[in-house]
Amino acid sequence: MxxxxxxxxxxxxxxxxxxxxxxxxxDVVDADLVARDVVAPNSQALQQIQYYFGDSVILTDGSLDRAALRAAVFNNEQQRRWLNQLLHPLISQEMQVQLKAASxxxxxxxxxxxxxxxxxxxxxxxxxxxxxxxxxxxxxxxxxxxxxxxxxxxxxxxxxxxxxxxxxxxxxxxxxxxxxxxxxxxxxxxxxxxxxxx
Known part of the structure; x- marks a missing residue:
């Protein structure tokens, strides 16, 4: 491809x-959209994020509060590293799947x-x-x-x-x-x- x-x-x-x-x-494979998908409500990644950061990063509808998460990791290198280690492999994997599926x-x-x-x-x-x-x-x-x-x-x-x-x-x-x-x-x-x- x-x-x-x-x-x-x-x-x-x-x-x-x-x-x-x-x-x-x-066909378009968009990293930002993939990043949203991997933390969709009820996803394993979102559950891990909620467990690590607490309920303050979850909106009332069960979705991720991106602004709150951004604020939480912005000046905290350790938390940012944890988040990246969780999400980067998932995003990378999903992007490869979508790139291969493009027609x-x-x-x-x-x-x-x-x-x-x-x-x-x-x-x-x-x-x-x-x-x-x-x-x-x-x-x-x-x-x-x-x-x-x-x-x-x-x-x-x-x-x-x-x-x-x-x-x-x-x-x-x-x-x-x-x-x-x-x-x-x-x-x-x-x-x-x-x-x-x-």
């Missing part, structure tokens, strides 16, 4: 671009931490969604209803724009109008179709 790894920092527009590829009939000519693998976790080495092509950091902050803040300070903390924990661009095979500049971004997706789609046939 020909795998295109798509990445970009917070607020860069990964989901928007992935949706465009989906419209072209391409489109190539598969789009959307991973926010593609560079940080060195997963780009497992992709045939790396597509980076890029835009200026100031624009990224404003988009992320308006979307997630978080303060610029919170967004800056997330940015500081992610790979820099330069680090992402250094491993990119292809780049979409998402600071432009959506119509131009869509046109880029169509062009890349044709390129990936050709590459996936070799």
């Amino acid at each position: 020909f795998v295109v790894g798509l990445t970009g920092g917070i607020g860069s527009g990964k989901s928007t671009v992935a949706a465009e590829f989906q419209r072209q009939g391409i 489109s000519p190539y598969v789009l693998w959307v991973v926010p931490l593609l560079v940080e976790n060195k997963l780009y080495q497992q992709a045939d092509r790396v597509l980076v969604i890029d835009l200026p950091v100031e624009q990224q902050k404003l988009r992320a803040a308006s979307r997630d209803r978080q303060s610029i300070a919170q967004i800056e903390q997330v940015l500081a924990s992610q790979a820099s724009r330069q680090q992402r661009l250094a491993v990119a095979d292809d780049v979409i500049d998402n600071s432009r109008p959506l119509s131009e971004v869509k046109s880029d997706v169509s062009t890349l789609h044709q390129r990936y179709l050709k590459l996936s046939q070799h």
